[in-house]
Amino acid sequence: MAERSYIGLGANLIDPVAQLKQAVAALALLPATQLRQVSQFYSSKPMGPQDQPDYVNAVAALDTELSAQQLLAALQQIELQQGRERKAERWGPRTLDLDILLYGQLQLTTAQLTIPHYGMRQREFVIYPLFELAPELTLPDGTPLTMLIKQVPLNGLQPLPLAAHPALCDLAQAES
Template structure:
């Protein structure tokens, strides 16, 4: 078993509900279970700004799936939720699941980049990740809490617990 970290986001069709449903779906993946999860955070859009705010979260998974198998499972969950990968880059989506880290692996293959290549510059990823794993080392980048201190996180607001 290894620990992998996943970032979750949605800004369509009741995004808070979509992220909660996605967390439950992650816990049902084969040979995988959610061992920690963050609160939900409302965040401003990144990249393409003319769209609704996002709801983001992070989860730690224990899994015996290999990195490629886990990535395929995440893509399958996105498809179950109606995600089409031909969406506008950084545009609105019902669900986005990003494999942020897979143990301490560094993987750079077609369709699989771990650690996530932009993890260290995105407050909407770092804020929920820091909630569940502030001392986690991101290979080649540093600790999550240090990375978070380098970005503007003022646009990330924790939602009240449901």
């Protein structure tokens, strides 16, 4: 049985818009998985050190038969294929970051994976794109997304022009 999963996408190095477009294309090719929706691309300020470029962020909705651990491994493989280097610097610049935000109603904490994503409740670059895709969503602990959207400030989050995101147009055309 497929689980609806939401994936956070972020990049701020080596043409971040192109990195996200390439990641969306890779998500669409995952085995036993269907890419359902992708939010607009957003520009956001870096969370950590401010001496780095702004990020481009989005959220993708997938229906997948992969387990959460298999999905994590697949996302990490996509990151590596796109030049991701895992460094000790927390919240530093990166070519691509793919995070499992939600996996159905699963609540999981292991050394490798925490679902729901541990920081999603405070991150505007997650909450606003997620709300765009699923405004009626309720988190596994019963928190409605409508409540979080009222609590999380925009912090300079800006949608990029639609032209920066042809994958969204392609999905819309494919479904019509």
